[in-house]
Amino acid sequence: MSAPDPYLAAALAEAQRGYDEGGIPIGAVLVHEGRIVARGHNRRVQQGSAIRHGEMDALEALGRRPGSFYRGVTLYTTLSPCAMCSGAILLYGIPRVVIGEHRSFLGEEALLQARGVAVEVRDDAACRTLMARFIARHPDLWHEDIGDV
Amino acid sequence: MSAPDPYLAAALAEAQRGYDEGGIPIGAVLVHEGRIVARGHNRRVQQGSAIRHGEMDALEALGRRPGSFYRGVTLYTTLSPCAMCSGAILLYGIPRVVIGEHRSFLGEEALLQARGVAVEVRDDAACRTLMARFIARHPDLWHEDIGDV
Numbered sequence: 001m002s003a004p005d006p007y008l009a010a011a012l013a014e015a016q017r018g019y020d021e022g023g024i025p026i027g028a029v030l031v032h033e034g035r036i037v038a039r040g041h042n043r044r045v046q047q048g049s050a051i052r053h054g055e056m057d058a059l060e061a062l063g064r065r066p067g068s069f070y071r072g073v074t075l076y077t078t079l080s081p082c083a084m085c086s087g088a089i090l091l092y093g094i095p096r097v098v099i100g101e102h103r104s105f106l107g108e109e110a111l112l113q114a115r116g117v118a119v120e121v122r123d124d125a126a127c128r129t130l131m132a133r134f135i136a137r138h139p140d141l142w143h144e145d146i147g148d149v
Numbered sequence: 150m151s152a153p154d155p156y157l158a159a160a161l162a163e164a165q166r167g168y169d170e171g172g173i174p175i176g177a178v179l180v181h182e183g184r185i186v187a188r189g190h191n192r193r194v195q196q197g198s199a200i201r202h203g204e205m206d207a208l209e210a211l212g213r214r215p216g217s218f219y220r221g222v223t224l225y226t227t228l229s230p231c232a233m234c235s236g237a238i239l240l241y242g243i244p245r246v247v248i249g250e251h252r253s254f255l256g257e258e259a260l261l262q263a264r265g266v267a268v269e270v271r272d273d274a275a276c277r278t279l280m281a282r283f284i285a286r287h288p289d290l291w292h293e294d295i296g297d298v
Contacts, residue, residue, distance in 0.1 A: 049212075050208050051205050056200050060200050063199060065199070066293060067292065067298040068298045083236040084239075086236055087237065087239075088236065091295070143216065144216065146216075147242050149242070
């Protein structure tokens with residue numbers, strides 16, 4: 001078994017933090033030149049937010065940066081990014097996205113790849129387990145978060 | 150000349166409010182069953198935000214809603230929606246988007262249409278004028294907002 005990726009582990013720690021807060025357990029970190037520059041997790045429940053998905057929360061934590069900064073960023077997220085988060089990745093020209101898993105939810109990976117973003121899916125068991133546990137317990141919250149009717 | 154659209158006028162009022170605050174003048178409103186249910190404007194400058202575009206700000210102002218609610222929403226925005234905002238429209242299944250203008254910036258209209266969203270561009274002179282004035286005065290802020298290097 002390979003050593004755990006410290007960046008994906010940090011994204012998972014954010015997801016776990018969200019879970020412990022009673023929220024939707026999806027976490028993300030932004031890595032720039034080997035360093036974690038921002039962390040975030042979904043805050044739909046905690047802040048009553050429709051836009052604070054884990055990836056968006058990390059982008060907001062990073063704050064205002066010039067476009068050139070994002071070109072050196074890798075986004076790590078525990079779950080395949082939805083259309084909104086994928087759109088944010090495209091807006092800012094983030095060139096690489098590492099995804100914990102996409103079995104619970106398959107986001108806009110094909111769109112990202114079609115636009116030249118490098119996408120890696122790790123199929124991480126810990127990411128899958130946390131998400132599956134949450135969806136089984138709170139299907140209503142989960143469907144709300146992905147805009148399902 | 151046709152009567153001004155009250156919803157687009159409300160979006161433009163939001164854009165003007167942002168301009169008056171020293172921000173990027175892009176505004177949006179969400180209309181549900183003929184009623185404006187949320188208003189928003191770009192808050193990059195005002196809140197140091199990377200995710201509070203006008204459309205996102207309106208979605209956040211609306212708050213948590215079931216997916217079924219968004220199916221009856223029309224989004225009015227003064228400017229063609231970027232990849233992030235278009236992604237949010239797709240995530241929540243908003244079926245119709247009315248755009249003040251797309252000469253200053255052409256967003257992801259083709260993607261929205263390809264996914265079945267009805268897109269109307271009004272080519273509104275007041276929306277164009279406000280945006281052109283801002284871009285001429287603050288090209289740096291504008292390029293930052295759309296992720297340009």
